[in-house]
Amino acid sequence: MLNDAELRQFRTFGFVVMRNVFSHDELKTIQQEFDHRAAVASSYKAFDGSERHNLNMMGDDTPFFASLMEDPRFAGTAEQMFGEVIGQTTDANRYITNTYWHYDSGSYEGYGVKFAMYLQPVRAKTGCLRVIPGSHRRPWFDDLDDRPPLRYAWARQDFARAEADEVIDSVPGYACESDPGDVVAFDQRTYHASVGGSKDRQMCTVVYHRYPRTPQEVAAGIVHAKGFMAERDNSAEPWNPRRTATDEWLANPRNDPRRQKWIQQWRELSEMTEGQNGFKMVAIDGKMKVVPAG
Numbered sequence: 001m002l003n004d005a006e007l008r009q010f011r012t013f014g015f016v017v018m019r020n021v022f023s024h025d026e027l028k029t030i031q032q033e034f035d036h037r038a039a040v041a042s043s044y045k046a047f048d049g050s051e052r053h054n055l056n057m058m059g060d061d062t063p064f065f066a067s068l069m070e071d072p073r074f075a076g077t078a079e080q081m082f083g084e085v086i087g088q089t090t091d092a093n094r095y096i097t098n099t100y101w102h103y104d105s106g107s108y109e110g111y112g113v114k115f116a117m118y119l120q121p122v123r124a125k126t127g128c129l130r131v132i133p134g135s136h137r138r139p140w141f142d143d144l145d146d147r148p149p150l151r152y153a154w155a156r157q158d159f160a161r162a163e164a165d166e167v168i169d170s171v172p173g174y175a176c177e178s179d180p181g182d183v184v185a186f187d188q189r190t191y192h193a194s195v196g197g198s199k200d201r202q203m204c205t206v207v208y209h210r211y212p213r214t215p216q217e218v219a220a221g222i223v224h225a226k227g228f229m230a231e232r233d234n235s236a237e238p239w240n241p242r243r244t245a246t247d248e249w250l251a252n253p254r255n256d257p258r259r260q261k262w263i264q265q266w267r268e269l270s271e272m273t274e275g276q277n278g279f280k281m282v283a284i285d286g287k288m289k290v291v292p293a294g
Contacts, residue, residue, distance in 0.1 A: 001076050010081055014136035014190035017176050018183040021073055021117070026064070027180055031119060033062040034092050034202060041239040047094060049199035055092040056240045057204070058249040065090050065204070066249060070256050074206045077185065078113050084211035085112060087262045088228065089244055095127070095201040098194060101150045101171060105188035107281060107288040108141060110220025112209040117183045119202040124175035127197020129184050132173050136189035145287075147171070150191060168193050211265065216290045218272075219279035223288070225269035 002016065010016040022030065037055040038047065047053055057065035068074055069087035078085045105111035122128035135144055144150045149167050173193065176184045186192060188207075212221035231242040241247075245266065252259050274280050275293035282291055 001073070002080055007080055010185065010187070013131075013133035013174075015131045015133070015174075015176065015184065015186040017178060018077075018115075018185060020181050021183045022181045027119075029064045030117075030204065033057065033065050034119060034204065037062060037092060037239075038094060041237075044239045047200070049096055052096050053094040054237060054240065055094075056244070056246065057090045057092050058244075058246045059241070060248045060253075065092070067254075068206045069208075069262075070258050071206075074115055075208070075258060077115075078208040081113055081185075081187075082208075082210040085208040086211055086265050087259065088112065088207040088209045088224075090204075090206050092202070092204040095194075095197065095203060096199050098165065098168060098196070099192075101132075101168065101191050101193040103135070103141075103189050103191050106224070107220050107290055108138065108189060109214070109216040109290045110209070110212075110224050110281075110288075111136075111188045112207060113185055114188055115183050115185050115206040117180075117204050118178055119180055119204065120198070121179045122194075122197060122201070123177045125196040127194050127201045128178060129176045129186070130168075130173040130193055130195070131176060131186060132171065132191040135191040136187040141189055144191060165195050168195050212269075215277045216279050218269075218277050219274070219281055219290050219293075220288075221269045222272045222274055223281045225266050225272075226274075228266055229270040 002010065002018075006016050006018075034055070037057060038053065041047065041053045041055055045051070059066065068090050075085070075087065104114060116129060118128070124130070132144070135141060149171050171193075178184055209221065209224055210217070212218040228244050234240055234242045249259075250263055252263065278293055279290050280293045281288050283289075
């Protein structure tokens, strides 16, 4: 949980670094489960440092990871930040390159918090998360899209250039340096990037979606929920299930009431019709926007 000063920082600047969240024994368990899923992925496609591996950590073979969404250190903190939230995912990544400037929310109205923890020490030039403080707030959130290094379409169209150290460094930002056991929490609308790091930068995440309250937020929530619950083509990542919401997670074997509520909320949103509340999500210039449905 956050103290008052940390909560003010998160709401004002869109991020906060939580120190020493995990114990030594928990870190050992995290690394063991990470290594297990990494080995599973490598049995399908060898990890040679040329292609990122994303690992779904919501199954029965990673019980500690799968339990983190209900862990009060994360769920309780997410509720401090946003009030009611819906647990969305727990995953892990083996990164191989710099990460260009971007935000994660998909749209301004469909957002939440991502808790990111690195399994190696990371610094400003060795792959730590760097953020643009306050970029989760309008009107700055929209204004930043006019700058080419931040503009989604620009980065996607010229990915090699967007990866270059000098391009990422050209944007003033704050480097969230951390050690194993620390957690960086950031609003998914906050612009972020990273520079440097190894060919196997290991980062794990726990993600929550803010429960939608306005018609615009419901429109975004419907799209998120349909994606969360739907089966998809996993041929590029055959080690991951065809659905983000794994059968094991949906089964809720521990009968956790928090998880059961989330499952019901995801199902209800996924069964709604896009546009039924007067708004819909559309792609404009490569990014998702909520617009009137009429």
